[in-house]
Amino acid sequence: MKAVVLHEYGGPEVLKYEDVADPVAGEGELLVRLSATSVNPIDYKMRSGVAKDHFPVTFPGILGRDIAGVVREVGPGVEGFEPGDKVIALGKRSYAELVVVKAQDAAKVPDGLDVVEAAALPLVTLTGEQLVTRGTAIQKGQTILISGAVGSVGRSAVWTAKKAGATVIAGVKKRQLKEAQELGADEVIALDDTSAMEKLGFVDAVADTVGGKTAEMLLGKVKQGGVFGSVLGPPANAKMHPTVQVTPVMAVPDAATLRALAEDVAAKRFVIPIDRMVPLNEAGAGQAAAEKGGIGKVLLLA
Known part of the structure; x- marks a missing residue:
């Protein structure tokens, strides 16, 4: 071959x-x-x-x-x-x-x-799904912020969190705000808008696909006892937030979940x-x- x-x-x-x-x-x-x-x-x-x-x-x-x-x-x-x-x-x-x-x-x-x-x-949808279900274990009625929400992993995470009944905040760059409006999130926020981030209250969980300084900033937005799930490892300032559980996520095969996500894409529930x-x-x-x-x-x- x-x-x-x-x-x-x-x-x-x-x-x-x-x-x-x-x-x-x-x-x-x-x-x-x-x-x-x-x-x-x-x-x-x-x-x-x-x-x-x-x-x-x-x-x-x-x-x-x-x-x-x-x-x-x-x-x-x-x-x-x-x-x-x-x-x-x-x-x-x-x-x-x-x-x-x-x-x-x-x-x-x-x-x-x-x-x-x-x-x-396969990789992006399972990563996004597992970032939410395993990384943050978000529950119905809780609020989760998903960074990099217009990326492929982010889109999968937004869809998974919405299916779980969570209130979803899609975190993107200013130039992506219009595109992010189509994701079906409850709220969209520009992570590179300082004034918008200052107004953001505490959330139950963050599902991070961005890393770096953005992740460090978002870790400070998780309430005490909350969870920070990341596909990029712990933020550099993780030790400064001992009351937040930081959970790294790396996708593993899951045929049943992959089939369900593929069915959702086929039905155009998310893209x-x-x-x-x-x-x-x-x-x-x-x-x-x-x-x-x-x-x-x-x-x-x-």
């Missing part, structure tokens, strides 16, 4: 489109012919070496977490799937024409959702914007575009 292979850390140009051996489905696994995968920040952070302390690459390596495609083979012991099924999953090594994934981690693509467009969903689709052999260009930021998902078509 063809795959995008990483032989060394570096810029987008180090991603090489090469022939590699076909993977084989083992016990409890599916072999999937990929329709598409997508570019996530962890991909280019691993490629560059920025994330090597926590996510080192064993060279030669294949990046990619999002799987969307058609089952080619079913491994021993697998039930509920058969060749020809369209599936999505959070897995690994998805910058390739063929990928193996645990059957328990895969969900069938719901009717009404294009399998290619479904590639945008994960797709900016562009590029061939898998142009993964470097796709990563370069995504790394600049400010755009929707970049899909890689296998």
